[in-house]
Amino acid sequence: AQSVTQLGSHVSVSEGALVLLRCNYSSSVPPYLFWYVQYPNQGLQLLLKYTTGATLVKGINGFEAEFKKSETSFHLTKPSAHMSDAAEYFCAVSTNTGGFKTIFGAGTRLFVKA
Amino acid sequence: EPEVTQTPSHQVTQMGQEVILRCVPISNHLYFYWYRQILGQKVEFLVSFYNNEISEKSEIFDDQFSVERPDGSNFTLKIRSTKLEDSAMYFCASVAAVGETQYFGPGTRLLVL
Numbered sequence: 001a002q003s004v005t006q007l008g009s010h011v012s013v014s015e016g017a018l019v020l021l022r023c024n025y026s027s028s029v030p031p032y033l034f035w036y037v038q039y040p041n042q043g044l045q046l047l048l049k050y051t052t053g054a055t056l057v058k059g060i061n062g063f064e065a066e067f068k069k070s071e072t073s074f075h076l077t078k079p080s081a082h083m084s085d086a087a088e089y090f091c092a093v094s095t096n097t098g099g100f101k102t103i104f105g106a107g108t109r110l111f112v113k114a
Numbered sequence: 115e116p117e118v119t120q121t122p123s124h125q126v127t128q129m130g131q132e133v134i135l136r137c138v139p140i141s142n143h144l145y146f147y148w149y150r151q152i153l154g155q156k157v158e159f160l161v162s163f164y165n166n167e168i169s170e171k172s173e174i175f176d177d178q179f180s181v182e183r184p185d186g187s188n189f190t191l192k193i194r195s196t197k198l199e200d201s202a203m204y205f206c207a208s209v210a211a212v213g214e215t216q217y218f219g220p221g222t223r224l225l226v227l
Binding site for chain 1: 156205
């Protein structure tokens with residue numbers, strides 16, 4: 001079975017500072033990994049995904065994530081936070097078994113201070 | 115860009131009533147899903163559907179829930195007798211193939227009174 005742990009339910013950064021949102025996964029088979037962003041009262045928007053190949057994945061809005069198999073991690077980073085980045089971020093995992101369902105982490109709410 | 119659509123966007127119902135949430139997945143996609151998100155909580159998997167049958171379901175997806183693909187385009191979630199705790203945002207999703215991007219709809223916010 002797959003699972004996702006997001007460290008820190010809330011992260012606060014200053015505008016212009018580095019954003020680091022942590023995600024660790026558990027999977028008995030090679031995983032597909034995702035980061036989604038959710039703005040208040042809105043749906044889920046895919047930021048980036050890792051399936052195979054290059055372990056450093058670039059996504060939208062300047063975000064990127066690195067798949068580290070040895071650490072079972074898929075942390076999300078952005079060099080310089082913008083006020084518009086304030087949202088809830090969900091790390092998620094799926095595999096090519098079990099109907100390819102997606103398992104989500106509990107989410108990390110990002111606050112950006114002016 | 116193709117998108118998953120869901121109707122209605124909001125639904126209010128009385129406890130014990132039946133509700134049907136509707137989704138139109140992306141047309142060439144083969145796998146379909148329902149997820150729910152209780153206010154302030156994480157997104158939870160309910161059920162996956164492939165080749166006109168359920169391929170997997172979670173513990174949440176009990177006998178009160180059912181899914182159907184009545185025609186070539188719609189994918190529905192029925193809750194037979196709603197409970198207060200069914201109040202949540204329900205997301206439909208679809209994917210073309212394993213490893214491809216899963217596209218989520220905008221959600222239906224269900225409020226059970």
